[in-house]
Amino acid sequence: MPEVTQKACNCEVSDLQKGLMSVEEAVEVAKGLAKPLVTEQTISIRNACGRVLAKSLYADRSMPFFDNSAMDGYVLRVEDMLGDGPWTFPVLGTIAAGNIPRPVPAQAGAYRIFTGAPVPSGFDTVVMQENCVANGSMVSVRSRPSHGDNIRYRGEDIAQGELLLVAGTRLEPHHVGLLASNGILNVSVTRPVRIGILSTGDELRRNDKLDGPANIFDANAPMLMALCESSMTDVTDLGILPDNLALMTDKLCEISCLYDLIISTGAASLGARDLLREALGVANGEIVAHRVALKPGKPVFFGKLGASLYTGLPGNPLAVFVGFEIFVRAQIDILSGANPRRTTKVRAILRHPIKRKSGRTEFLPARIVGYDEGLPVIEILGHGSSGTLFPLAQADGMVVLSSEVGHTNAGDTFSWFPLSTTSKALGASFYDQ
Numbered sequence: 001m002p003e004v005t006q007k008a009c010n011c012e013v014s015d016l017q018k019g020l021m022s023v024e025e026a027v028e029v030a031k032g033l034a035k036p037l038v039t040e041q042t043i044s045i046r047n048a049c050g051r052v053l054a055k056s057l058y059a060d061r062s063m064p065f066f067d068n069s070a071m072d073g074y075v076l077r078v079e080d081m082l083g084d085g086p087w088t089f090p091v092l093g094t095i096a097a098g099n100i101p102r103p104v105p106a107q108a109g110a111y112r113i114f115t116g117a118p119v120p121s122g123f124d125t126v127v128m129q130e131n132c133v134a135n136g137s138m139v140s141v142r143s144r145p146s147h148g149d150n151i152r153y154r155g156e157d158i159a160q161g162e163l164l165l166v167a168g169t170r171l172e173p174h175h176v177g178l179l180a181s182n183g184i185l186n187v188s189v190t191r192p193v194r195i196g197i198l199s200t201g202d203e204l205r206r207n208d209k210l211d212g213p214a215n216i217f218d219a220n221a222p223m224l225m226a227l228c229e230s231s232m233t234d235v236t237d238l239g240i241l242p243d244n245l246a247l248m249t250d251k252l253c254e255i256s257c258l259y260d261l262i263i264s265t266g267a268a269s270l271g272a273r274d275l276l277r278e279a280l281g282v283a284n285g286e287i288v289a290h291r292v293a294l295k296p297g298k299p300v301f302f303g304k305l306g307a308s309l310y311t312g313l314p315g316n317p318l319a320v321f322v323g324f325e326i327f328v329r330a331q332i333d334i335l336s337g338a339n340p341r342r343t344t345k346v347r348a349i350l351r352h353p354i355k356r357k358s359g360r361t362e363f364l365p366a367r368i369v370g371y372d373e374g375l376p377v378i379e380i381l382g383h384g385s386s387g388t389l390f391p392l393a394q395a396d397g398m399v400v401l402s403s404e405v406g407h408t409n410a411g412d413t414f415s416w417f418p419l420s421t422t423s424k425a426l427g428a429s430f431y432d433q
């Protein structure tokens with residue numbers, strides 16, 4: 001297999017790098033700055049998908065509400081089956097879902113019953129119709145069923161008063177269904193997290209025409225808005241900041257108390273035009289940590305601006321994606337009061353060797369090319385540039401090489417973060433591991 005050489009950026013050899021925070025430390029810093037918002041709202045379950053439950057919910061009644069049939073068939077009493085089969089019974093009537101069971105005659109007999117219909121008192125087994133022979137007003141059963149067969153008993157799923165959903169649950173469609181089946185139509189949820197998104201850089205344009213040969217389109221703001229987009233966020237596009245200290249400072253002062261979280265991209269590194277951290281200081285903001293042993297995403301910084309949490313992601317688009325998934329998604333979860341995600345760590349086998357320097361934890365887009373004993377075999381895409389999203393767009397996930405890993409061999413296994421359709425898997429699995 002050909003060896004993949006990750007594009008050298010020379011930053012691994014910098015002395016400064018020795019002082020970089022580890023990714024794990026940086027995740028703790030990012031999470032530590034975020035505190036759950038306290039405001040709650042009561043909303044209809046129709047609008048609750050994606051929101052975070054503010055209060056635990058308990059079952060008002062036992063589920064199922066009453067003993068009912070799990071099959072279309074005949075409901076019987078096992079004690080009526082004397083001697084050896086087949087046993088033949090008169091059909092005493094029909095019970096459909098929604099019917100109220102009537103007082104039952106004492107004589108031996110069977111009822112035709114449908115799925116979901118209440119089991120009449122004293123009856124204790126349902127034989128599915130495929131195992132019965134109906135003959136006019138009589139029905140025969142060949143083999144003896146057991147007590148309780150095909151009956152869903154009252155309270156066997158949830159007893160009345162039992163915990164239905166714990167506070168902090170991110171409500172998904174199946175939760176909405178569960179609430180509806182329990183007769184709960186309104187829920188108390190946390191309010192959406194207000195997020196402001198800032199791009200920086202004189203080279204950026206938003207319209208569809210580039211007015212200069214050195215201009216590029218703003219990729220980061222639309223991507224970040226899409227990443228944030230969910231019902232538990234209320235996202236505002238704050239536009240593009242020029243590379244100008246006074247203008248940056250003015251904008252930061254203007255927005256300092258309007259959001260729970262401000263995310264910026266670009267101007268995070270050490271260049272003379274990277275004025276954002278200076279502007280944050282002038283605007284009375286605070287930087288708590290800067291620069292992480294992460295590739296891509298090294299220049300990320302964490303801080304505060306007024307009442308807002310402030311996370312400064314680097315300008316390179318792939319660094320924005322990785323930084324969002326590792327740090328920002330965790331911050332949004334905490335602000336929204338969501339419980340930590342439960343995820344499993346997945347391994348994948350590298351198809352080819354990788355030549356690289358140890359020092360930074362590295363996330364690389366990769367695609368699955370096969371399976372070996374159940375593990376995905378993956379191939380790295382692109383050449384390690386954080387300036388392009390093209391390899392990620394073709395990827396099935398990202399592989400992570402931890403900071404101490406140097407050259408790797410074909411066949412080595414590493415952590416693998418599949419990109420789900422919502423792309424939530426990457427960050428969730430990383431920061432909770």
Ligand SMILES: Nc1nc2c(c(=O)[nH]1)N[C@H]1C(S)=C(S)[C@@H](COP(=O)(O)OP(=O)(O)OC[C@H]3O[C@@H](n4cnc5c(N)ncnc54)[C@H](O)[C@@H]3O)O[C@H]1N2
Pocket residue numbers: 011199200201203204216217218219220221265266267268269270271274296297298299313314315316317319386387
């Ligand atoms: N001397 C050093 N130079 C650099 C270092 C370093 O440690 N020492 N780090 C490099 C790394 S790693 C990264 S990542 C970048 C990040 O720099 P900044 O956060 O200051 O970002 P910019 O310089 O503003 O932009 C970097 C790159 O990304 C493009 N960009 C910016 N915003 C957008 C956007 N909204 N949409 C699309 N593309 C965007 C920008 O044009 C630049 O090409 O610094 C390295 N340098």
Ligand code: MOO
Pocket residue numbers: 294295296297298299314316318319386387
């Ligand atoms: O590796 Mo940087 O941190 O994205 O180019």
